[in-house]
Amino acid sequence: MSAAQNLSYSVIQVVHNFGAVATVGGSVIATRLRDDLMRRRLANLVLIGWVTQAVSGATFGMVTYHFYHQLPDISGIAVDALAIKMVCATLGILLLAAYLWQSRRWTEQGKSNAWVSSSVLAITAISGAAFLRWFS
Numbered sequence: 001m002s003a004a005q006n007l008s009y010s011v012i013q014v015v016h017n018f019g020a021v022a023t024v025g026g027s028v029i030a031t032r033l034r035d036d037l038m039r040r041r042l043a044n045l046v047l048i049g050w051v052t053q054a055v056s057g058a059t060f061g062m063v064t065y066h067f068y069h070q071l072p073d074i075s076g077i078a079v080d081a082l083a084i085k086m087v088c089a090t091l092g093i094l095l096l097a098a099y100l101w102q103s104r105r106w107t108e109q110g111k112s113n114a115w116v117s118s119s120v121l122a123i124t125a126i127s128g129a130a131f132l133r134w135f136s
């Protein structure tokens with residue numbers, strides 16, 4: 001693998017890792033908060049984190065395509081893990097967009113449920129990352 005390719009993957013991985021921290025950390029912290037302003041700030045951070053994961057995750061594949069003219073050669077459990085991560089990111093984006101747009105009308109229980117759901121999605125995705133890594 002060339003230095004340019006290694007550098008590309010490394011830079012994307014840095015972005016992807018910080019996105020993971022934002023989604024997992026922001027969601028779990030928000031489950032402990034009751035202050036609406038703080039939770040909205042965290043919702044912005046977590047939404048940015050989810051979008052970052054989808055974009056940087058896709059960029060991994062694009063870099064492979066650029067250098068090898070084909071997408072990553074993965075199968076079995078790696079594909080399942082990637083699919084789970086993509087579903088989590090899609091649901092995470094939709095959930096946080098809904099939260100920022102609509103949560104002023106939600107009950108306290110509804111807001112709490114949203115943060116627990118975002119935490120479950122983020123923890124599932126970061127766990128899936130380990131299977132994608134070691135089954136590829």
Ligand code: HEM
Nearest residue numbers: 020023053054057058060085086089122125126129133136
């Ligand atoms: C559309 C969504 C996503 C895509 C397409 C994607 C794709 C990828 C790819 C291709 C890798 C490199 C795998 C390898 O080294 O073989 C990776 C690594 C990783 N992803 Fe994602 N990802 C997505 C979402 C997420 C999310 C939501 C999280 C966490 C909340 C996450 C956390 C990680 C972590 C921690 C790694 C590094 C794993 C390691 O090397 O040990 N990803 N992801």
